[in-house]
Amino acid sequence: MGQIKRGALIVFEGVDKSGKSTHCKKLVEALENFKIKAKFMSFPDRSTLTGKLIDNYLRNKECQLDDHAIHLLFTANRWEKVDQIKSLLNDGVTLIVDRYSYSGIVYSAVKKNMDLNWCKQPEIGLPKPDMVFLLSISQEEIMVRPGFGSERYEHREMQEKVADMYLQLSRECDNWEVINTARSIEDVQDRTCEEMCREN
Numbered sequence: 155m156g157q158i159k160r161g162a163l164i165v166f167e168g169v170d171k172s173g174k175s176t177h178c179k180k181l182v183e184a185l186e187n188f189k190i191k192a193k194f195m196s197f198p199d200r201s202t203l204t205g206k207l208i209d210n211y212l213r214n215k216e217c218q219l220d221d222h223a224i225h226l227l228f229t230a231n232r233w234e235k236v237d238q239i240k241s242l243l244n245d246g247v248t249l250i251v252d253r254y255s256y257s258g259i260v261y262s263a264v265k266k267n268m269d270l271n272w273c274k275q276p277e278i279g280l281p282k283p284d285m286v287f288l289l290s291i292s293q294e295e296i297m298v299r300p301g302f303g304s305e306r307y308e309h310r311e312m313q314e315k316v317a318d319m320y321l322q323l324s325r326e327c328d329n330w331e332v333i334n335t336a337r338s339i340e341d342v343q344d345r346t347c348e349e350m351c352r353e354n
C-alpha cells in the first residue's frame with residue numbers, strides 16, 4: 155500500500171469582513187473538484203469550552219478580561235484542536251483554515267502594553283502552515299459590509315492597526331501571499347487555486 159501524502163495546512167488571514175470564509179469555502183470546493191481531500195476549519199471555534207468564553211468577550215463589549223488572558227484563551231482554542239488537525243493532515247486531508255496563529259498574534263499585539271514577542275510564544279508548537287494567504291482590502295470597503303461594527307474589534311482604529319501589522323508579518327515570512335481582493339471573487343479564487351495546484 156502506498157504511503158498517504160500529508161495534507162497541506164493552508165491559512166487565510168485578513169481584517170474582519172475581508173472575505174476569508176468565502177474564499178476558504180471556494181478553495182475547498184475547487185480542491186475537491188480536483189479530487190484533493192480538503193476540509194474547512196475556522197478559528198475561533200466558538201462551540202468549544204474556550205470558544206464560548208471568547209464568543210462572549212467578542213459580542214459583549216462590556217465584558218472585562220485582561221488582554222493577556224483573552225490572548226491565551228484564543229491560543230488555547232487552537233491547542234484544543236491540535237490532535238484533530240494533526241490527524242487530518244496525516245490522513246492526507248488538506249485543511250483550509252479561516253484565521254490561525256497570526257490572528258492571535260496580530261489582534262493582541264496591536265493593543266496597548268502588549269508585547270509582540272510575548273504574543274508569539276504560546277503559538278509555538280502548533281502545526282506550521284504551508285501557505286498563508288493574506289487578503290488585503292481597503293478600510294472603506296470593509297466598513298460598509300453587512301454586520302461590520304457588531305463585535306468588539308470592528309472599528310476603524312483597530313482594523314487599521316491590524317492591517318499594518320499583518321503586512322509587517324507578511325514581510326518576515328516567505329510562505330505568505332498577499333492577495334488584493336479588489337479583484338473579483340473568481341480572480342482571487344483562480345489565484346489561490348493556481349498556488350495550491352503548483353504546491354501539489
Ligand code: 2DT
Binds near residue numbers: 228253257258262307
Ligand atoms: P471572526 O470574525 O473571524 O469570528 O473573529 N481573533 C481571532 C483574535 O483576536 N485572536 C485569535 O486568535 C483569533 C483566531 C479576530 C473574531 C475576532 O477574533 C479575533 C476577530
Ligand code: MG
Binds near residue numbers: 170171305
Ligand atoms: Mg469578525
